[in-house]
Amino acid sequence: MTEVSGWILDCHQDGDEMVTWVKLDDCKTISLREKWRVALHVSADINRLEQLALWLDRAEMHYEFGELQTRFERHLVELGATRARSVLAVSTNRPSKLKRLAEVIDARGNWHHHELYSVDQKMAQRHLLEKEVHPFGRIKISNNKLTALDSRTDMSLELPPLTIAHLFTDCYDDHGHRTASASLKRIIITPRGTLGEDENPGNPITIECENEEEMLRLLNLRMMEIDPDVLITDAGDSIDLPALRRLSERVGQPLHLSRNSEDLVPRTRGRTAWSYGNLLRKESYHALQGRLHIDMAGSFIVREGGIAGLLELARMSGLSGQDISRLSPGSAISAMQMRQAMEDGVLVPWKKNRPEDVKDGLELLAADRGGLYLEPVVGAHDTVVELDFASLFPSIIATRNISPETMNCSCCDPKTEPSDSADGRLPLLVADAAAEIEHRLRAGNEIPMTMKVPELNLHTCTLRHGFLGRVVSPIIERRMQLKSKRQKKGDVWDGRPKCTEMGTSYLLWIYRIS
Ligand SMILES: [Zn+2]
Structure with missing residues (x-):
């Protein structure tokens, strides 16, 4: 392959392989797929680590967790540490097994003898960092090797020329609610030009026909013709993409929203969680391969910052644009901290929060005062001054x-x-x-x-x-x-x-x- 240059569009794990999507300067999009060995680190006293290395070398462990390799390495294990410590690096050629491997090693140390590191970080973040490239960065490719042409900290403002389209499925139930289970009347795709260049919406393309098989065929065809890098939806994770999946299942034909032939499989399942006294539902995450699916309803980051803001955060944190679009600002900042720690060569601990130093009552009173909120006087006011x-x-x-x-x-x-x-x-x-x-x-x-x-x-x-x-x-x-x-x-x-x-x-x- 001759040398070509372009932009990193996305990176994700696919089974035990890592896939990096690149938008080339000639506007073609290619994917580089590779097997990848990933390591976690264990700190404990040396005898325990030697025992652990022997145990991990057993055939049944290799059968369960992939081809394991262990070796002693020296790393900084906490912020501000000046001396590296000997830790056991355990690597596997099956990245999908890393979390489970960590749980087993933790259990082997009765959940307190083994300190584990390098488990939490997103695979795409680690993979790109290891290659010294970053999402939406300029790169060149020669012999399947990526080389960065810019630095993550570059202050230049060049935006990748991503093409954008909006997808809407018209599926309202009898009560007027748009839901994935209602019947699908039509699909509307609106091209939105190129990021940073011409972002005026083009003419909407409406796909409407009685025959569902024909509807799906036309959708796949239009997607191939428009070929957007970014597909924007409003509630696509909960409505549009599940509705299209159902359509595809009903007619028994594949749906081609991704740039490869992968079926649309949610990257994470829907779940509910408590947050500050509220029960919140997080929808399944329908990622696309080779293009970014941005669900405006589920992305505070894109609603606030637009696609350009998302790109900025992806570059700063090293996370995939699709992943980061679904994170809260706090998680995005955590990802930046992890990236900084990895760049500093400090191992990132697993499941550990550093507790605050113990304070007595008087110290707490002095140090932990909180803020004072004044109730606003309700009404319309003029001559208002804002201090920020x-x-x-x-x-x-x-x-x-x-x-x-x-x-x-x-x-x-x-x-x-x-x-x-x-x-x-x-x-x-x-x-x-x-x-x-x-x-x-x-x-x-x-x-x-x-x-x-x-x-x-x-x-x-x-x-x-x-x-x-x-x-x-x-x-x-x-x-x-x-x-x-x-x-x-x-x-x-x-x-x-x-x-x-x-x-x-x-x-x-x-x-x-x-
Ligand atoms: Zn000092």
Whole structure:
């Protein structure tokens, strides 16, 4: 294969293989499918690890969990650790078995002898990171090898030329509710042009016929002709795609919404969960292969930030665009933290939350005050002033270097009075902060620096750049950069009304998360 270049469109696990979809510059889309060996890590005392390695080498374990390989490696196992620890890396050629393998190893250590790492991260995130590429990044391919042509942290604003279409199924029941089980009257596909270029909706294509088999045939044909990279639905996970699956089952013919011949199988099943006192239902996740299915009803991220905002988050977190569109902002931030930890070479613990340090009653009273909300005076008001601090909390995290491993560090002396010391605050931007830390370390401890938490007997580190600061600073920087870009007349964020609208909501989204 000669060398070609394009954009990474998506990456997902398919059984025990990883599939990476690439949109080439000539607008063709190709998939690279490969077998992949993935590892988890176990920390315990050395005797236990040696026993575990022997146990994992048994034939029945290989039969159950794939071809297992074990070896000792040295890794950092917690944030801020300076010395690597010996851990047992257990790899399998069957990524689909990794979670189950972790459960078995955990049980083998009676759920407390073995500390497990590298289990939670999404496979696509790990796979792309290992290849040193990122979703929606520019890449070149030669001999089936991907090479990044841009960096995840690049501040350039080039958007991949993704083609977009909207899908709507007209299936209302007798009560006027749109549901997947109601009879399907027609299907409407509306092309929406190309991301960042021409996003005016084209003419809707309506597929309406008595014969269901013909309806499905026409749908498959139109999808092949329009061939969008992104398929947008409103409640597609709960209504449109299940309705089309039912149609396909009824007529006994395949549905071709994906770019390959894979049948439409939900990536996750529907479930219900409690959240802050509310019972919420999360619908089955109907991912497509080779194109992104974005369900607006199930995607707060896309509703707020548009497709461009989604791409931004996918690049920053390293997650597949389809996956991240269904996450809450909190889970998206967690994914960014995992990516940062992996890039730092720190193993990500499984199922472990670091508890806060124990506080006595008075300390809790001083430290855990919460906020004060004032009840609004209901009514219409004029002369209203809004005070909004852009990125207030993330800025405090970044400049005060707040992070689990920088709290009460041992390298800075908390007894130094602020009057005898220099202000240890860091610059906001990540490169400036790294340079400042470098400078401080070179200069030695000539002028002691402090960073105390007001009114509490706590301090943060002035000599090591904290993990959380390194996660939030690039987001703040990105927001600042987008804001400045948008002010340029005629740029992609300002040029066309539709883009400006998307750009504005995109910025709004970046505001919200930062
Ligand atoms: Zn320190």
